[in-house]
Amino acid sequence: MTLRAAIIGYGKMGQIRHEAMNRHGGFDVVCACDTHANFDADIPLVTDPTRVYDYDPDVVFCCVPNRMIPDVVCDALERGKHVFSEKPPGRNSDDVRRMQAVEARHPDLVLKFGFNHRFHDAIEDAKRMLDAGTMGDLYFMRGVYGKAGGANYAQNWRNDPSQSGGGILIDQGIHMLDLFLMFADHFSDVQSVVQRKFWTDVPVEDNAFALMKNDAGVVASLHSSATQWQHKFTLELYARGGFISVNGILSASGTYGTEVLNVALNRLDQDGNPIPNPESQEVRYTEDHSWDKEIAEFHAAIAEGQPVRCGTSQQALDVMTLVERIYAADADWPGQIAATATAG
Ligand SMILES: NC(=O)c1ccc[n+]([C@@H]2O[C@H](COP(=O)([O-])OP(=O)(O)OC[C@H]3O[C@@H](n4cnc5c(N)ncnc54)[C@H](O)[C@@H]3O)[C@@H](O)[C@H]2O)c1
The missing domain is CATH 3.30.360.10 (Dihydrodipicolinate Reductase; domain 2)
Structure with missing residues (x-):
């Protein structure tokens, strides 16, 4: 199964995740979003996170600074997208609870945090x-x-x-x-x-x-x-x-x-x-195989219904x-x- 992916936050981690998705082969990165324009990418770039949905992604990779993480994750889940988010899961445990509340309303979606x-x-x-x-x-x-x-x-x-x-x-x-x-x-x-x-x-x-x-x-x-x-x-x-x-x-x-x-x-x-x-x-x-194994677990959770073993929202809250x-x-x-x- 090929999953259409959007990356929000195309800094160091956004690009590392992009490379790992390319190596995996089960993702098609359809666009990235970043407010910082000085980088090269062979994919469409937008500066407003809500514009990534114009590209109809199945999954969203959230690679922005911690403050933005809950907003980006909740918005993506509410739009019916699976989400892979960087750690830390926001700035505090209330941020995690907020994301968990939205996750609970969408039990068909996968939410995974990047504790690689x-x-x-x-x-x-x-x-x-x-x-x-x-x-x-x-x-x-x-x-x-x-x-x-x-x-x-x-x-x-x-x-x-x-x-x-x-x-x-x-x-x-x-x-x-x-x-x-x-x-x-x-x-x-x-x-x-x-x-x-x-x-x-x-x-x-x-x-x-x-x-x-x-x-x-x-x-x-x-x-x-x-x-x-x-x-x-x-x-x-x-x-x-x-x-x-x-x-x-x-x-x-x-x-x-x-x-x-x-x-x-x-x-x-x-x-x-x-x-x-x-x-x-x-x-x-x-x-270092950690990035590849993480991406593979995320893909298998969506494509094959395998459980998320590492980076669940409960582990994030803990x-x-x-x-x-x-x-x-x-x-x-x-x-x-x-x-x-x-x-x-
Ligand atoms: N798993 C790991 O080992 C690991 C390692 C490093 C960083 N991280 C995490 O990854 C996340 C990103 O860290 P990084 O090192 O890539 O930082 P970074 O500063 O390199 O990248 C963050 C990017 O987000 C962009 N951004 C900021 N505001 C934005 C907005 N409103 N809309 C769109 N883009 C915006 C910035 O321009 C920047 O390019 C952090 O949460 C960090 O803790 C995880």
């Missing part, structure tokens, strides 16, 4: 190994995801809370939180420290630390940073019988290194105590609620900045 990290090969392999049960109960997870805030930090829409809803946590840390939720389901306890260290005049956090625990006692610690001058992705999963770590993540920028998975199973001494530093095995992944709880858990973090900014 779940589709990375190393992450999928880590999940398979833990689910197999050989390692026993998961004890704790440690995640570090950080980058250098970069040029035009103060001017970037990502750091304008009226556009984004927050800073590095909602922009990048949200991916790690989504992975934590995939492994631990729900956190009943949340503690945090949220800070501005370098860009003290910009009203969003450039660092967030969170310590979380679920009802089964699984602990997760996150450090999400815009002052990680050397880009870094690390996810460690420690279980009773060994550990799995993922270092590096394949990305469009290529700045987080090769994806390397290490896995080790404990061996016990004669008294039953784990012998320190068990031998580990390393797997290196060199190609992770946005967790982001809000992390902001709220630091009594010293001026949460009113984001609250005021997102009210408009």
Whole structure:
């Protein structure tokens, strides 16, 4: 089945999605919409999002800044279009609830959010190994995801809370939180420290630390940073019988290194105590298949009625609620900045 697709927001992600649709082959991208005219495209371009419907798309890809996401998603669903939307799903959990309300009125339509990290090969392999049960109960997870805030930090829409809803946590840390939720389901306890260290005049956090625990006692610690001058992705999963770590993540920028998975199973001494530093095995992944697998899942959901496994609106709500709880858990973090900014 070939699906006619329109892309609203033809910046970095809009173009990445376009390339992935071309590789998939089951999409015909019929137009794109962007207010920024200085780019080349071999498809019709419009500047008003409502004009994409002149091209009669079956699906809409929503790749605009966070503030616009709920309006674009709800409008597309109301017009009877399937929707693939970038993360984060808006600026706050109310935005997600608004989209869910419209989704509920259109149960025949597919709505999927782009939490692509779940589709990375190393992450999928880590999940398979833990689910197999050989390692026993998961004890704790440690995640570090950080980058250098970069040029035009103060001017970037990502750091304008009226556009984004927050800073590095909602922009990048949200991916790690989504992975934590995939492994631990729900956190009943949340503690945090949220800070501005370098860009003290910009009203969003450039660092967030969170310590979380679920009802089964699984602990997760996150450090999400815009002052990680050397880009870094690390996810460690420690279980009773060994550990799995993922270092590096394949990305469009290529700045987080090769994806390397290490896995080790404990061996016990004669008294039953784990012998320190068990031998580990390393797997290196060199190609990022996450965009293609995401697009394939979206297509299969529409064309074959397959369930959406990653990026459901419930998962979107869960992770946005967790982001809000992390902001709220630091009594010293001026949460009113984001609250005021997102009210408009
Ligand atoms: N899954 C991922 O790993 C990932 C990575 C990067 C970004 N994202 C998400 O993708 C979305 C877009 O991010 P990006 O990096 O592509 O940003 P970007 O700034 O490169 O692209 C956004 C585009 O939207 C356009 N736009 C703004 N207002 C518009 C309007 N009213 N009508 C039409 N177009 C408009 C801008 O001109 C710009 O070209 C964000 O929500 C971001 O969080 C996801």
